[in-house]
Amino acid sequence: MKLIFIRHAEPDYSVDSLTAAGFREAALLAKRVAQWPVTNVYVSPLGRAQATAAPSLQALGCTGQTLPWLREFNCGEYDMPDRPGKRKREPWDFLPEYWTARPAFGDRDAWTTLPVMQAMPQNVDARFAEVCAGVDGLLARYGYTREQGYYRVAADARRDAVAVCFCHLGVTGAAAGHVLNIAPPLLWQSFFLAPSSVTVLNTEEQTPGIAGFRCQMMGDTAHLRASGEPVSAMGAFGPVFDESGHTL
Numbered sequence: 001m002k003l004i005f006i007r008h009a010e011p012d013y014s015v016d017s018l019t020a021a022g023f024r025e026a027a028l029l030a031k032r033v034a035q036w037p038v039t040n041v042y043v044s045p046l047g048r049a050q051a052t053a054a055p056s057l058q059a060l061g062c063t064g065q066t067l068p069w070l071r072e073f074n075c076g077e078y079d080m081p082d083r084p085g086k087r088k089r090e091p092w093d094f095l096p097e098y099w100t101a102r103p104a105f106g107d108r109d110a111w112t113t114l115p116v117m118q119a120m121p122q123n124v125d126a127r128f129a130e131v132c133a134g135v136d137g138l139l140a141r142y143g144y145t146r147e148q149g150y151y152r153v154a155a156d157a158r159r160d161a162v163a164v165c166f167c168h169l170g171v172t173g174a175a176a177g178h179v180l181n182i183a184p185p186l187l188w189q190s191f192f193l194a195p196s197s198v199t200v201l202n203t204e205e206q207t208p209g210i211a212g213f214r215c216q217m218m219g220d221t222a223h224l225r226a227s228g229e230p231v232s233a234m235g236a237f238g239p240v241f242d243e244s245g246h247t248l
Helices: 020-033 047-060 124-140 169-180 184-190 222-227
Strands: 002-007 040-043 144-147 150-153 162-167 198-207 210-220
Touching: 002 124, 002 169, 020 047, 020 222, 040 047, 047 162, 124 144, 124 169, 150 198, 162 169, 169 184, 169 198, 169 210
Parallel strands: 002 162, 040 162
Antiparallel strands: 002 198, 144 150, 150 210, 198 210
């Protein structure tokens, strides 16, 4: 099966919706999504994800199911230890000289035990456990049950299923990290998912009845390139590579 995560289009965080560019991105994305053999659509409860999903749901002629665990992976305001006095609301965006000096950031079993994670106002362990249970519960609907780091495939599993999740950068990193057995901070710190971008995880069943996931594409913006729409740098700390010819 295919598990597809779509980051919301360019956000207007002040009203939890989209910018004018974001609404254009969502419309272009809908043309792309309409060509997929989608089985089910799941959506974060936050407004920017709902607004991104709406044109695609209309194009598909279906409704989406809102799942609370797909909301953004926020854990409250705290002082960044690598930048004293700077307030953040997410457990990512640390400076490279800070996180690379702490190997536990890359340990899938220990990253939540880091002092900086434990110091956040909201419990990171509990939030990550919620995401892990959420994505495993979703996969179980299609006949994939997690065992250790892989998935046991039921005899009646929906191997042809395409589950699409409209959500956010942070929760995508958390869910994908769990499914791929990679510590989420490595994805958060090292990969950029542009607004409205597409990330595809696909099952591989090399041993019959046992499946693992492999990332086939991450942060893809082909729908923007095809229409000449600039790729938004929202969420990046440097200019993005834009094949549409725009300079950012």
